[in-house]
Amino acid sequence: MQLKRRINMPTSDQAFTKKDFQEFLASSKQKPNTLTVQIEERKAIWLNSLESLYIKIKIWLQDLDVKIEERQDSIYEQFAGEYKVPVLVINFLELNENIGFFPIGMFVLGADGKVEVAGRFSKVSLIEKSWDKWEILKITPGNVERTELTEENFYKLIKQMVQIGN
Numbered sequence: 687m688q689l690k691r692r693i694n695m696p697t698s699d700q701a702f703t704k705k706d707f708q709e710f711l712a713s714s715k716q717k718p719n720t721l722t723v724q725i726e727e728r729k730a731i732w733l734n735s736l737e738s739l740y741i742k743i744k745i746w747l748q749d750l751d752v753k754i755e756e757r758q759d760s761i762y763e764q765f766a767g768e769y770k771v772p773v774l775v776i777n778f779l780e781l782n783e784n785i786g787f788f789p790i791g792m793f794v795l796g797a798d799g800k801v802e803v804a805g806r807f808s809k810v811s812l813i814e815k816s817w818d819k820w821e822i823l824k825i826t827p828g829n830v831e832r833t834e835l836t837e838e839n840f841y842k843l844i845k846q847m848v849q850i851g852n
Contacts, residue, residue, distance in 0.1 A: 732792040753777040783848045805847040
């Protein structure tokens with residue numbers, strides 16, 4: 687039984703010229719890599735999910751004395767390469783405290799994404815358990831605590847993060 691070849695490669699007794707090789711390269715470029723397409727689709731979902739998370743946070747902080755800064759940062763992931771992600775920094779003016787939301791990546795073990803929440807004295811993680819469903823992940827020696835990210839749990843988290851230094 688003879689196996690079919692995916693690429694029309696010459697057999698060992700046929701010539702394979704530079705022109706043949708250039709045609710091979712050109713035809714390979716024209717076909718999108720399925721894995722690349724899947725990663726780009728996943729990246730688009732991940733970036734939309736980050737935007738959705740930040741909108742939710744801004745709504746929760748709407749009537750408070752805060753200054754919210756958004757910027758773009760670059761991250762690198764092995765399969766996705768380098769790409770831009772939104773970063774959210776909240777300045778709690780009355781407390782003179784900043785808390786930043788820094789995306790870590792979409793390829794994390796046990797989740798669809800991870801965001802580090804960092805203040806002056808502590809940091810915790812938000813993990814996206816499934817698309818647009820976030821949990822607060824606190825890891826301390828001997829303990830892992832996961833809590834659904836709700837408006838009330840968000841306020842508790844921020845209070846704990848800014849109280850550590852006071």
